[in-house]
Amino acid sequence: MSSFTLELTPAHHELVRRAHAFAEDVIRPAAPKYDQLQECPWDVVDEAARAGFYNALFYADLIADPTGLSLPLFLEEIFWGCAGIGLTTVLPALALSALNQAGTPEQIATWAPEMFGEPGDIKLAALAVSEPQGGSDVANLQTRARRDGGDWVLDGTKIWIGNGGIADVTVVNAVVDPDLGTKGQAMFVVPRGTPGMEQVRRLDKLGHRASHTAELSFTDCRIPGANLLGGDDKLEHKLDKARRGEGDSAALGTFEQTRPMVAAMALGVARASFEYACDYASRREAFGGPIIENQGVAFPLADLAADIDAARLLCWRASWMAANGVPFHLAEGSMSKLKASEVAVRAAEQAVQVCGGWGYVSDLPVEKWYRDAKLYTIFEGTSEIQRMVIGRTLATEAAKGPQHHQLPGDHGGLSRRFGHGSLARARAGEVFMKLAKHAPQSVLELGGRLASPGR
Ligand SMILES: Cc1cc2nc3c(=O)[nH]c(=O)nc-3n(C[C@H](O)[C@H](O)[C@H](O)COP(=O)(O)OP(=O)(O)OC[C@H]3O[C@@H](n4cnc5c(N)ncnc54)[C@H](O)[C@@H]3O)c2cc1C
Incomplete structure (x- = not known):
């Protein structure tokens, strides 16, 4: 099992850079047109295929990442661009998830390529x-x-x-x-x-x-x-x-797997709205100063900053669990979807509020994000259904404490090097502090090195 980590690899950074550039340069400029036309954005999907973001192997690679982070990192960037275009490019991956769960290897080999096609022949x-x-x-x-x-x-x-x-x-x-x-x-x-x-x-x-x-x-x-x-x-x-x-149910199994994915999509809309609101509030002036200098504007944004991060951590944890086959005993997939979808709705609503009258008209993108965000509390299981799923675990699982009590460990962790985090180490630290003022410099340096947290 891969350890849960927040340390992104160079490959993660490169994926985020490429996905963000695609969202900014290709998806965002096309978003207003397709929002108005209400049509499938074939040309953008084709561009996604040319950029390597629309094929079964790409998703297989993302899913195979043992850190679980590649998939949510990618989705957040694409949905930051436009939720509707993002959904069109990701729907085959949701169908692929069902195929992977229920199908035989031969069926996967037959149908997966038919779900995406190739540049110039999009499926x-x-x-x-x-x-x-x-x-x-x-x-x-x-x-x-x-x-x-x-x-x-x-x-x-x-x-x-x-x-x-x-x-x-x-x-x-x-x-x-x-x-x-x-x-x-x-x-x-x-x-x-x-x-x-x-x-x-x-x-x-x-x-x-x-x-x-x-x-x-x-x-x-x-x-x-x-x-x-x-x-x-x-x-x-x-x-x-x-x-x-x-x-088990085939459909319910698929939903459990895809809920962290939907959480990552919602985070894209939440972040787009939040970033826009912060930028607007820093530039917009009222009563002689930027409106962000008023606590009435800054505090809801501060709450959003914390809540978006919290939702992202839930999403990354659930994605890591899914990637490593750790069962969602406490409905961690549902937790991530519930929190991310509700913060997306709140962030988009707050962005409209911060932008005032401009937020209510289509000159700015926030009214679209407000309309887009609402879907997340409805599809792939409504918020009420996520609460039901979480609620069902409460009687049997919640009393067992948080997930980390049930994870298999290597019995090393914090205490492996010099007993990091152990009581003995804390006591040794206290003794060292008492003796420090009498000890020569060389001994202090050695002690400092031993006392520093292991990496
Ligand atoms: C834009 C969009 C795209 C979609 N894409 C797909 C797709 O690609 N494939 C697909 O299969 N489906 C798709 N869906 C369907 C979506 O998953 C369903 O709309 C969703 O599951 C809710 O079902 P429902 O609309 O029938 O609501 P209902 O089940 O009728 O629920 C209505 C309300 O009652 C609440 N409710 C129901 N039961 C309970 C309960 N026991 N306790 C408390 N509250 C309850 C619900 O939370 C909801 O608020 C999509 C929906 C939309 C809007």
């Missing part, structure tokens, strides 16, 4: 779980998948699907055994153009307008048996376990 992917009668209550999904000979046939309706109807690959969650709730569901790959899959309508949204969102219908939608993610044997095994009251 898109979608993950279709939510339905009109309810997105939070995943046990109540109605889209059915039934076997017919060697095929599967899908029937039902999905809504709010990012890239829905324009995706080359749609990963669809459907019920195969309604008696088993979420454990009776499976994931299927539906390629674009499959008869029976239709885009009912494109949805007109408050924010994230550079991301295409649609309602999809499946009517006698027939797909080959090979498009069941994981294959027949794995499904039968899973259903058998579910009948014995064991096992």
Whole structure:
């Protein structure tokens, strides 16, 4: 297991530098146009592919980083540029996450490249779980998948699907055994153009307008048996376990993995809003001075500075846990998503407030960020659902103390060199202090070196 660290490597810094430059030079200039048009920003996605930010291998590399930091670092920068364009470029990665979790190695090799395409031939992917009668209550999904000979046939309706109807690959969650709730569901790959899959309508949204969102219908939608993610044997095994009251939901497993990713996206919008508000408040003058000199303006921004950092630390911890296979016993993924999404909404709202009348009109970008931010408390599990997930751990897990009590250690840590952090070392320090004024310089220097914290 890799240790959790805040020490970024040169590779991390380079990734952040490149992603930030792309967000600033390519994404931000395109953002107002696509916000207005409410269309998929194909040209920006193509540029992202040319910059190496839009392919399955890139995401595989980010996910393989044992520090867990590459993925949130990258996402924060891209979403700092524009949340809608960011979402369009990242939606295939959310679908890829479902494919990686549920699919066989052969299925991953087949479908992952189809989710991204290549420069000049861009492809898109979608993950279709939510339905009109309810997105939070995943046990109540109605889209059915039934076997017919060697095929599967899908029937039902999905809504709010990012890239829905324009995706080359749609990963669809459907019920195969309604008696088993979420454990009776499976994931299927539906390629674009499959008869029976239709885009009912494109949805007109408050924010994230550079991301295409649609309602999809499946009517006698027939797909080959090979498009069941994981294959027949794995499904039968899973259903058998579910009948014995064991096992997990495919969709819920994907959400747990992707929640720190969504937290990082929200942090991008939070940081953009916060930076803009601080800069504006330093330049805008009222009553003879910059408005930031008023505590009424500076204190809410100071709270945001602390809360954005706190949310980022939760996000990085959850990402590190996901990268190292540490289970989210205390719902750490949900904690990161809850805090980051709520601070994004607050930061964007505060940015509008700080900018006053200018903040309310589209001359400045903050009104767009205000509209964009709200999505984070709704999708990939609403704030209430995150609180439910955290709440469920309270009775059984919270009393065990914070996560570090359960992590396997190397039994070295702080105390490995000269007993750093131990009581014996503290006592030795006290004795050393008492003797210091009588000791020669050379002994003091040696003592100082031993006393300095180990790195
Ligand atoms: C722009 C956008 C993009 C999206 N992209 C996708 C996508 O690509 N793929 C996909 O599958 N889905 C997507 N979604 C759907 C999204 O995940 C759902 O909207 C979300 O899960 C909430 O479901 P719902 O809208 O049905 O709300 P409901 O489940 O109807 O909830 C309504 C309200 O009731 C609250 N509530 C519900 N149950 C409880 C409870 N037990 N206790 C307390 N409060 C409760 C909720 O928190 C919420 O505030 C997207 C949504 C949007 C808006």
